[in-house]
Each structure stands twice: as structure tokens, then as C-alpha cells.
């Protein structure tokens with residue numbers, strides 16, 4: 001259709017909004033509420049995912065090593081870890097490096113004094129390909145923890161005979177490398193045996209501790225899922241309400257323009273020529289309804305972001321997604337949703353009330 | 357130009373609007389459709405405009421069987437037919453000029469042509485000086501002139517007028533009839549339904565009398581009926 005025809009449609013559409021101003025205002029407000037919830041949930045879902053990614057990449061899983069394992073033990077452990085399919089990255093942190101890191105974090109020279117008698121343990125940091133695999137992977141790690149223990153102490157856990165051939169290869173290998181130390185470890189080994197491997201209170205000497213943020217990631221995964229469900233439900237309900245009220249608004253305009261439509265039909269205006277102004281009216285209501293919460297949410301988010309980033313503790317745990325990254329995507333989406341709600345509302349109303 | 361073949365229209369409530377009617381109207385004819393209230397005059401008009409569908413039969417306009425037209429083709433049928441009603445149906449919020457221009461706008465006529473043609477047609481119907489008046493500032497006769505201007509602004513080959521003088525005093529009714537005759541002289545096929553015996557009798561055109569949806573009489577150069585003419589009311 002011609003440009004002047006579109007001008008006419010837009011003109012008529014907008015004048016329709018003012019012809020029943022109160023209803024238009026009400027529908028705009030409802031659309032705003034709907035879009036507000038849409039943006040809010042998108043912000044939360046995006047950030048929950050963003051934080052999860054950071055946890056994945058920044059926190060990961062740390063294996064703290066005891067004094068016992070030799071560098072050779074540790075190297076073979078690292079090889080084993082690298083070969084695990086869930087693992088994307090393995091980083092060994094020596095005691096010295098751990099001290100340097102601590103100095104960076106606490107930003108003090110005080111720790112310099114510890115240089116010669118470093119109490120910090122060696123550790124291995126793992127990053128997983130997918131944080132959702134973590135729960136199962138931890139189970140595997142616990143199994144590995146036992147195997148490593150058996151390997152460095154040269155003993156076997158009674159109830160779990162090694163069945164895997166790979167494990168059996170590892171054990172003799174390590175036995176040769178630890179052979180020299182075996183005698184000097186004897187007393188402690190006996191102590192370990194008193195408790196017996198597999199005991200809940202057993203204190204590991206190989207991998208002393210598996211540190212992971214399972215609690216946090218579990219919480220985030222739950223929050224993410226809960227928010228997805230809650231927001232989808234809310235958005236669905238509010239969309240239906242929005243569409244309903246827009247339908248009513250358009251119905252009123254159709255009623256107001258009844259005679260005009262009648263004449264248009266008699267002089268041979270096409271169905272679409274008659275429909276477009278109403279569709280545009282709906283779309284404009286949807287669009288205006290979406291612009292308002294877009295502005296409010298952007299400003300609000302920028303504020304929250306700066307508060308968050310100025311909070312020392314929060315900043316060290318995770319970062320929020322920058323407003324630019326989030327809203328360049330969310331604003332077009334919400335404007336589109338607003339227009340869609342408006343279009344659906346007016347088209348349904350036209351189908352019902354505009355018998356052209 | 358217009359052919360109705362065995363057309364029957366039964367409304368949903370069972371009322372019969374048209375009963376097995378066959379009627380041919382040639383290009384350039386001037387036809388009165390007369391009959392008492394409820395005889396089916398408006399049904400006849402509505403069938404030609406495809407406002408209602410016939411229950412059976414064929415309606416052919418300009419060689420096209422309009423009962424077979426698709427929904428989206430209806431507007432193009434209506435562009436070939438100008439129509440006026442007893443109640444004028446002007447838009448009260450628009451001026452005389454805007455009411456007429458509206459009929460061109462909604463079929464996407466070039467604004468230049470609108471600006472050229474609307475004053476011409478208003479002059480022709482004798483409302484050149486009232487272009488900026490609103491319908492409620494006009495007399496009934498003037499309002500019907502605006503409606504006529506609107507009906508013919510897109511130069512349709514057919515003009516349907518459903519009791520165009522029903523709301524007018526006899527003198528004004530005559531003026532409207534003269535205007536319609538002028539439109540007819542310019543080549544438009546005219547079909548008028550009316551109650552105005554005197555006008556029908558005086559004009560000596562083709563008169564189709566319908567009764568209970570059927571054609572009772574179809575007389576070339578006839579009168580309203582065999583009843584006495586009531587000249588007093590006219591003058």
C-alpha cells in the first residue's frame with residue numbers, strides 16, 4: 001500500500017486511541033505491567049545464567065592436596081583428571097603460587113613472612129564443561145579420591161576392589177614412585193588403617209579436600225528453574241489480561257467508528273483498509289505500554305548494577321551482566337512483545353466485532 | 357448490466373425477502389422499484405451490493421456472477437455501484453467536502469485527483485458554497501445531495517437509491533429526483549426504490565412492482581399502480 005495510506009492508517013489508529021482515552025490508558029497500563037514482569041524475569045534469568053557461567057569459569061572445583069603425594073603422584077592425578085570427559089581445564093597451583101594469590105587477594109605484605117614455611121596446600125583447580133554435570137562429577141571425584149588414597153598409601157579399600165584396568169595400571173605405577181617413601185609413611189598408614197578406608201571420618205592424605213560450590217550452583221539452578229516457571233506463568237497470565245483489555249478497547253473504537261466503517265464498505269474500501277487503523281491502534285497501545293517499563297527498568301538496572309559493583313564482597317563473588325549487554329537485547333524483545341500483544345488483541349477484536 | 361435469475365432470499369428467521377425473481381436491467385436504464393413496506397425493495401438492493409447472499413439463483417452484474425465472488429473481491433464490486441439511502445448516512449464529524457472526499461480516500465485515490473474532483477461534484481449537486489458546512493447545518497435535501505455526491509464521486513456505472521426521498525418533503529424530493537435524472541443523463545444506470553407514487557407516475561420510467569418478494573408488474577413508461585394519482589401532495 002501507498003505511503004499516504006499508511007499515514008492515514010497511523011493517523012486513524014492514533015486518533016482511535018484518543019477517542020476512548022480512558023480505556024486506552026487502562027490497556028497501556030496493563031501492557032506496561034506485563035512488559036515490566038517480562039523485563040524483570042529476563043533480567044533475573046539472564047543474570048542467574050551469567051553468574052552460573054562465572055561460577056563455572058571462576059570458582060570451579062578445587063582439590064586440595066595433602067603433604068603426602070609426591071609431584072609424580074600429582075602429575076599422574078592431573079593426567080587422569082585431564083582425561084575425564086566432563087573436565088575442560090585443569091590447573092595446578094603450587095604452594096608458592098597459592099601464597100602469591102593470597103597476597104593479591106588480601107593485598108598485604110604481612111604474608112611475606114610465611115614464604116619459607118608456607119602453610120598453604122597445593123591444589124588442583126578444575127573447570128567443567130557444563131556446570132550441570134557437577135553433581136555427578138563430584139561423585140566420580142570422590143571415587144577418584146579413594147583411588148588416589150590407595151595409590152599413595154599403597155593399600156586397598158576392602159569393599160571396593162579395583163575392577164577398572166586403568167586403575168590397576170595407575171596403582172603399580174605409583175607404587176614404584178612411592179616405593180622409597182613407603183617405610184617412612186608406615187606409622188601413619190597404620191593409623192589410616194585403624195580408621196579403615198571407607199570410614200566416614202577418614203582423613204584423606206592424598207586429596208585432603210574437594211572444594212566445590214555445589215550448594216551455590218544447586219541454589220542457582222533451582223532459582224533459575226523457579227524463575228523460569230514463575231515468570232512464564234506470570235507473563236502468560238498478564239499477556240492474556242493485556243490481550244483481553246486491548247480487545248475491549250478496540251471493540252469500543254469499532255463501535256465509535258461503526259458508521260464510518262459502514263460507509264467505507266459501501267464505497268468499496270478493502271477489508272484490510274478498514275482493519276489496519278484498528279491493528280495500528282492496538283500496536284501503538286502495546287508499543288507505548290512497552291516503552292515505559294523499558295525506560296524504568298533500564299534506569300533501575302543501571303542503579304542496581306552500580307550498587308552491586310560498589311559492594312566489595314558481592315563484587316568478589318560474581319558480577320552482574322552490564323546494562324548495555326542486557327538491554328540492547330531486552331528492549332527490542334519487550335517492544336516486540338508489546339506490539340505483538342497489541343496486534344493479537346486488535347486482530348482478535350476485529351475478527352469478533354468488525355464484520356467487514 | 358444487471359441480471360437476476362430465479363433469485364430467492366429467505367432470511368435466517370424464515371422471512372422471505374425475494375421469491376424466485378427474474379429481472380433484467382440494461383445499461384443506461386432508469387428503473388423504479390415500487391411496492392409496499394416489507395415487499396422486498398431493500399432486499400433487492402442488498403442482494404445487488406452482496407450485503408446479503410441469495411438462498412438460490414444467480415445475480416450477474418456486468419457479466420460477473422456476483423454470488424461466486426470471493427470475499428476480497430466484494431469491495432471491487434461495490435466500487436461499480438454508488439448507493440444512497442433514506443437516512444443519508446453522512447458522517448457528522450466531517451464537513452461536506454470531507455464526507456465526499458472520504459469515499460475517494462478509502463479507495464486510495466491520488467490526493468490531487470480528490471482535490472480536483474470533489475469541488476466539481478459539489479458544484480454539480482449544487483453545494484459548491486457549502487463545502488465547509490457540517491451535515492447538521494444542512495437541510496434534508498442538502499444532506500441527500502451530499503450523499504449523492506459521495507455515491508457518484510468514484511464514477512460508478514450503477515446508482516442504487518433505496519427510498520432516497522423517503523425523509524424529504526415533496527418539493528425537495530423533486531429536486532433530488534431531478535438531480536438523479538441528471539446523473540442518469542450522464543450515462544449512469546439508475547435503480548430507485550420508492551413509495552412516492554406521484555414521482556413515479558409523473559416520470560414515466562420503467563416501473564417494477566414487487567409484492568411479497570415477487571415481481572408483480574414490470575411496465576415500461578408506467579405509473580406507480582392503477583390507483584389514482586395524488587397530484588395535490590406534490591404541489
Ligand SMILES: Nc1ncnc2c1ncn2[C@@H]1O[C@H](COP(=O)(O)OP(=O)(O)O)[C@@H](O)[C@H]1O
Pocket residue numbers: 367368369371372373391392393394395396397398399400
Ligand atoms: N435482516 C433481516 N432479517 C430478517 N428478515 C428481514 C431482514 N431484512 C428484511 N427482512 C424481511 O424481508 C422482507 C422484505 O424486507 P425489505 O426488503 O426490507 O422490504 P422493503 O425494503 O420493501 O420494505 C420483510 O418481510 C422483512 O421483514
Ligand SMILES: [Mg+2]
Pocket residue numbers: 397398399518
Ligand atoms: Mg426498505
